Amino acid sequence: MRVRGVVQGVGFRPFVYRLARANQLAGWVLNAENGVEIHLEGAADSLQRFVHDLPVKAPSAAQIMEIETETSSDEGFDTFLIRESENREQPTVCISPDLPVCEDCLSELLDPTDPRYHYPYINCTNCGPRYSVILNLPYDRPETTMQAWKMDHFCQNEYDDPGNRRFHAQPVACGVCGPHLVLNEKGGRLCGDESVLRRAVTLLREASIVAIKGLGGYHLACNALDENAVLALRERKFRKEKPFAILARNLEVAKTLIELSPSAQELLTSVARPIVLAPARVMLEAVAPETNELGVMLPYTPLHYLLFEAGAPEALVMTSGNRSSEPIAYKDEDALASLADIADAILVGERPIARRVDDSVVRDGVFGPQVLRRSRGYAPGAVARLPVSRPLLAVGADLKNAITLVVDGQAFVSQHVGDLDHYPSLCAFQETISDLISMYRVRWEDLLLVHDAHPQYRSTLYGLELPAAEKTAVQHHRAHIASVLAEHGAWETPVVGVSLDGTGYGDDGSIWGGEFFAGSVIEGFQRVAHLRPAALPGGDAAAQHPVQAAAGFLAQIEGLPDLTAFPFHFPSRYEDALELVHKEVRTFPTTSAGRLFDCAAALLGFTRGTTFEGQAAMWLEALATQASCSEAYPFPFENGELDFRPLLYAVAINRARGRDARQIARAFQRGVARGLAEAIETLAAQSHVNTVVLSGGVFQNELLLRDMKLLLTNTSLTIWTNRSVPTNDGGISLGQAALGGLQRASSSVKESAGLVSDTAVRYA
Ligand code: ZN
Ligand code: FE
Numbered sequence: 001m002r003v004r005g006v007v008q009g010v011g012f013r014p015f016v017y018r019l020a021r022a023n024q025l026a027g028w029v030l031n032a033e034n035g036v037e038i039h040l041e042g043a044a045d046s047l048q049r050f051v052h053d054l055p056v057k058a059p060s061a062a063q064i065m066e067i068e069t070e071t072s073s074d075e076g077f078d079t080f081l082i083r084e085s086e087n088r089e090q091p092t093v094c095i096s097p098d099l100p101v102c103e104d105c106l107s108e109l110l111d112p113t114d115p116r117y118h119y120p121y122i123n124c125t126n127c128g129p130r131y132s133v134i135l136n137l138p139y140d141r142p143e144t145t146m147q148a149w150k151m152d153h154f155c156q157n158e159y160d161d162p163g164n165r166r167f168h169a170q171p172v173a174c175g176v177c178g179p180h181l182v183l184n185e186k187g188g189r190l191c192g193d194e195s196v197l198r199r200a201v202t203l204l205r206e207a208s209i210v211a212i213k214g215l216g217g218y219h220l221a222c223n224a225l226d227e228n229a230v231l232a233l234r235e236r237k238f239r240k241e242k243p244f245a246i247l248a249r250n251l252e253v254a255k256t257l258i259e260l261s262p263s264a265q266e267l268l269t270s271v272a273r274p275i276v277l278a279p280a281r282v283m284l285e286a287v288a289p290e291t292n293e294l295g296v297m298l299p300y301t302p303l304h305y306l307l308f309e310a311g312a313p314e315a316l317v318m319t320s321g322n323r324s325s326e327p328i329a330y331k332d333e334d335a336l337a338s339l340a341d342i343a344d345a346i347l348v349g350e351r352p353i354a355r356r357v358d359d360s361v362v363r364d365g366v367f368g369p370q371v372l373r374r375s376r377g378y379a380p381g382a383v384a385r386l387p388v389s390r391p392l393l394a395v396g397a398d399l400k401n402a403i404t405l406v407v408d409g410q411a412f413v414s415q416h417v418g419d420l421d422h423y424p425s426l427c428a429f430q431e432t433i434s435d436l437i438s439m440y441r442v443r444w445e446d447l448l449l450v451h452d453a454h455p456q457y458r459s460t461l462y463g464l465e466l467p468a469a470e471k472t473a474v475q476h477h478r479a480h481i482a483s484v485l486a487e488h489g490a491w492e493t494p495v496v497g498v499s500l501d502g503t504g505y506g507d508d509g510s511i512w513g514g515e516f517f518a519g520s521v522i523e524g525f526q527r528v529a530h531l532r533p534a535a536l537p538g539g540d541a542a543a544q545h546p547v548q549a550a551a552g553f554l555a556q557i558e559g560l561p562d563l564t565a566f567p568f569h570f571p572s573r574y575e576d577a578l579e580l581v582h583k584e585v586r587t588f589p590t591t592s593a594g595r596l597f598d599c600a601a602a603l604l605g606f607t608r609g610t611t612f613e614g615q616a617a618m619w620l621e622a623l624a625t626q627a628s629c630s631e632a633y634p635f636p637f638e639n640g641e642l643d644f645r646p647l648l649y650a651v652a653i654n655r656a657r658g659r660d661a662r663q664i665a666r667a668f669q670r671g672v673a674r675g676l677a678e679a680i681e682t683l684a685a686q687s688h689v690n691t692v693v694l695s696g697g698v699f700q701n702e703l704l705l706r707d708m709k710l711l712l713t714n715t716s717l718t719i720w721t722n723r724s725v726p727t728n729d730g731g732i733s734l735g736q737a738a739l740g741g742l743q744r745a746s747s748s749v750k751e752s753a754g755l756v757s758d759t760a761v762r763y764a
Contacts, residue, residue: 011125216357218321272377476504635675
């Protein structure tokens with residue numbers, strides 16, 4: 001039997017061993033590089049029972065994608081064995097994401113009579129670190145960051161005992177033989193797990209900031225309910241307004257912080273243990289300014305449980321250990337250097353982290369769970385199977401970067417990398433590429449590399465330097481649409497695709513971001529409609545200044561009130577930008593929907609600069625969520641263009657008349673949804689399709705999605721959105737992989753170059 005999927009490092013071989021023994025079967029099981037292989041000998045009915053029970057009784061962390069069974073010759077085994085791992089040319093096994101500490105380990109952790117009582121690195125085959133400790137495949141202790149620790153007799157016996165929960169648990173350790181905690185403070189260095197925990201907890205209770213080494217990097221922690229501590233963290237981290245996530249002691253505490261629907265609770269307690277965004281039940285202005293939502297997660301490492309057990313505040317801010325916008329620190333020396341000015345103490349765990357993995361962020365959305373940042377607990381899981389036979393690397397976009405490696409048709413999407421205009425993130429991007437390429441032992445001479453069409457993207461420039469056999473570009477907004485279709489495995493389904501985001505390089509070199517397409521992954525996507533073009537004074541820099549972006553839209557509208565006066569008070573940046581527009585200096589055409597939202601936010605009072613991407617739109621959504629009006633401002637669709645002029649005029653005039661900004665925000669948002677729905681229905685009828693795809697960063701706006709769903713409910717249209725990868729640019733690489741690997745247009749290029757892939761043949 002060959003079993004494929006997430007079957008290594010999740011207690012699968014011991015499970016197979018026990019199942020085989022229970023059925024009196026002889027043979028062997030081993031970790032092969034494309035999954036697990038099993039050889040069985042025994043009575044026919046026993047064999048049948050085994051085959052039946054294997055998928056049904058598999059460990060909960062295992063994800064079986066495929067089981068292949070064939071008849072084998074009798075090799076005369078009289079017992080069942082776990083064999084040494086093979087090491088073949090190209091591994092395509094799915095690496096397990098990191099797992100939260102399991103119930104069994106948790107009760108041992110808190111049992112004073114257990115040998116691993118309060119041991120912060122307790123784990124077993126059902127739980128603990130995986131992706132964050134793997135140095136090389138196949139997954140075996142010498143290839144993990146636990147290689148430096150030799151097991152003592154106690155651990156070794158458990159490791160060797162097929163009947164034990166820790167049988168072949170690669171990171172197994174105990175207080176005698178394993179790694180420990182160390183606390184670094186200005187005063188000195190503290191050792192001893194219990195003393196370290198007590199001191200860290202004292203500091204947290206005294207409103208200090210403690211850096212804590214986690215599974216995939218360092219966190220900065222402080223008491224979430226202590227405003228001074230949180231504000232001090234903001235100041236020291238240079239993070240002015242972007243919301244912080246909270247680690248809640250348990251589900252009860254989480255429920256006091258956020259409103260949890262049954263499915264949101266399922267996400268919160270799932271093995272991925274992501275940060276769940278949900279409506280806030282308490283106002284914590286310092287933690288999450290100007291939003292109605294809070295991001296909360298539950299403990300997932302033994303250390304988290306121990307901190308709470310030792311008396312840490314019940315709600316801790318847990319934010320990535322870095323300076324604002326840099327990638328999360330994961331190496332001890334980097335953390336000690338870069339976090340020394342931010343944290344009062346640094347809690348270092350001795351077990352090294354193999355690679356950086358941030359916390360994931362999800363929301364229980366109107367179309368189901370929506371992943372906003374895909375990292376710990378999910379990465380590097382395969383999210384789709386593509387019918388491509390050659391290896392393919394898609395390098396993603398420059399914002400919220402993540403990359404996709406396709407090996408043997410399985411699309412492995414990397415953890416969240418970050419924004420590549422920061423040098424440390426660019427290094428992290430390069431590391432992630434070489435990491436995945438070497439882990440899966442892909443050869444550059446076989447590789448198709450796919451990058452964004454933007455010639456100046458750092459990801460493009462770096463991709464073009466790489467020694468891949470072949471390279472191809474995919475346009476940004478088409479990649480967004482294809483990312484959804486890849487998740488659905490829909491290569492030939494004709495759709496209308498709506499791609500709304502802040503920015504992306506268009507076919508004509510202008511800044512796109514409000515695009516409608518018709519087509520399929522195989523046939524490619526034709527741009528069939530778009531937002532009415534506006535001017536973008538100052539180019540991409542306008543993204544940080546809503547009033548600057550507003551100038552480019554408002555310049556087209558006549559009869560507006562004086563926006564520099566009450567109640568608008570636009571700063572001089574607005575008039576400077578208007579001048580650029582009128583003189584057509586440093587001004588670029590754009591169809592960006594993100595900037596349209598910025599413009600409405602500016603009209604409703606967001607006249608300062610933003611301090612993080614998407615801030616103005618989030619602010620506007622939070623405002624609209626507080627209103628109840630059912631009005632929709634006009635956003636007409638004519639001749640393939642959505643005209644923003646009546647929409648923004650209505651916003652400005654109503655504000656000048658003194659209407660409540662929340663009601664105006666609501667009528668704006670509903671107007672946008674109506675306009676989009678109208679455009680979708682028209683385009684779907686024109687191209688005779690009944691499937692609609694929504695993707696792009698603008699669709700992180702939950703209120704917009706809710707309005708859209710309501711408006712399209714009574715039509716015959718099916719709506720698809722992203723599920724496993726983010727709708728923002730974190731999902732771009734998957735779409736690039738699908739279009740770059742499958743589109744007929746690029747296949748024919750390959751053909752003419754004499755490099756015909758199986759796929760090209762299949763679809764030719
Ligand atoms: Zn466990
Ligand atoms: Fe985008």
